[in-house]
Amino acid sequence: xxxxxxxxxxxxxxxxxxxxxxxxxxxxxxxxxxxxxxxxxxxxxxxxxxxxxxxxxxxxxxxxxxxxxxxxxxxxxxxxxxxxxxxxxxxxxxxxxxxxxxxxxxxxxxxxxxxxxxxxxxxxxxx
Numbered sequence: 001x002x003x004x005x006x007x008x009x010x011x012x013x014x015x016x017x018x019x020x021x022x023x024x025x026x027x028x029x030x031x032x033x034x035x036x037x038x039x040x041x042x043x044x045x046x047x048x049x050x051x052x053x054x055x056x057x058x059x060x061x062x063x064x065x066x067x068x069x070x071x072x073x074x075x076x077x078x079x080x081x082x083x084x085x086x087x088x089x090x091x092x093x094x095x096x097x098x099x100x101x102x103x104x105x106x107x108x109x110x111x112x113x114x115x116x117x118x119x120x121x122x123x124x125x126x127x
Contacts, residue, residue: 007062008079013071014116018054021115025092026081028063030056036066071117078112078120086111086125 012018022028036044036051045051045066052067058081083089093100093113103110111123 007064009064009066010079010117010119011068012065012115012117012119013068015067017115017117018065020096021098022056022058022063022065025089025096025098025113026058026121028056028058030054068117078122080122080124082124082126084126086123089113089123 012022018028018030023030033052033054036053038048038050041047041049041051049069054065054067056063056065061081090100090102090111090113098116099114101112103112108125113121113123115121
């Protein structure tokens, strides 16, 4: 049986991250916005509130950003993306005060960036 990922859903607590991180740095193309009503949010996510959702694409990846009331604790969850110019992404994150972790190793360094909510992205250079 063949299986493919359809989309990725992330929780975002800082509304400014949508423009400053997802659009400006990750180049997300926003397709639409909608609100998941309280009843459906309770059924699906056990959240007793309406949830604003922003849907878009980053390259070929479809992304749903769920607006949260507060930051959530994440442990090992992360998204790995590849870019043509990894240094440009690092520079943009530094210029906009988004956290960056660079682990030096051979044959190449490992780079992780975070939005202000704490969502973690591994950034690889396209080959």
